[in-house]
Amino acid sequence: MEKLIFSNQYFNIEDTLNCGQIFRFKPFKDGFMVNSLDKRVYCVQENDKVVLFCEDEDARYFANFFDIDRDYGVIYNSALKSGYEILKTSAQMGKGIRILNQDKVEMLFSFIISQNNNIPRIKSIIDKLCTSLGEKKTFMGEEFYSFPTLDVLSSQSLDFYKRIGLGYRAEYVLGLAKQLLNFDLDSLDKLPTYKLKQELLKIKGIGQKVCDCVALFGFHRSDSFPVDTWIEKVYKENFNGKLNDRKKITDWFLDTFKENSGYFQQYLFYYKRSKEREKG
DNA sequence: AGCCAGGCGTGGA
DNA sequence: TCCACGCATGGC
16 A cells, blocks of 8 residues: 655645546545545645555556646646636635646546536436446445446447436437547647547537637646636626636637636635535 | 536537 | 527426
């Protein structure tokens, strides 16, 4: 078992997990179990440290997963200095958010499932995918299931996907699985962001918003700014925005925040969604 | 009970 | 090109 220790100055496990970028995690003892592909890491916040436990051979994977080489102080401070009060407030609340480096395939499936759906239900559907099609593994005496392989995903019936609650998205998921079988997503790494998005948009079921999420969470393109119902709300209520078209709203934020867009988007999304849930 | 969720594809103007 | 609409399901 490997133990990785980091400063908590710009690293908070709970905020990083709850800000909507990842769906495969659960509270465990004093911390959280987090899954990615066929791997698992146990994360705990201890005093002024974040401690990660994983298999020895996964140490590098999870160090990169949590984006540990990036200086989030620079990002955080430019959020404070942006001149937008709501962004300052959001950043202060989400100071410990990091943008994870997640698996590209897993992100495509996760976010094609996410459209017109709510986060608890997205989690539940992805969990069903893993428990019914994934491989059973053991970590720290706990059983868990890996994310299914493309071979398995692409050989399911349409009816299977409908049964686990995907509704009209079932066709998208099966189609995605079949298309990815013979496609290497890493080959898109070298493309500029606009070109990467052009490629992702060719997949049926993937529109602007899902495409932006995959570019940000799977390819770490921080010049992406996903606009969903929550962000549209922030835009109108807190930025006094007048645009209605989501693509144009995305472009406005990209033009305003440039390379910091993706990080700021997560601060704002997390803040707005937390606020709304407090009320309810 | 009824509105809404990390939206998208389609068909008609 | 733009817009309105339907869509499956279940969280709240």
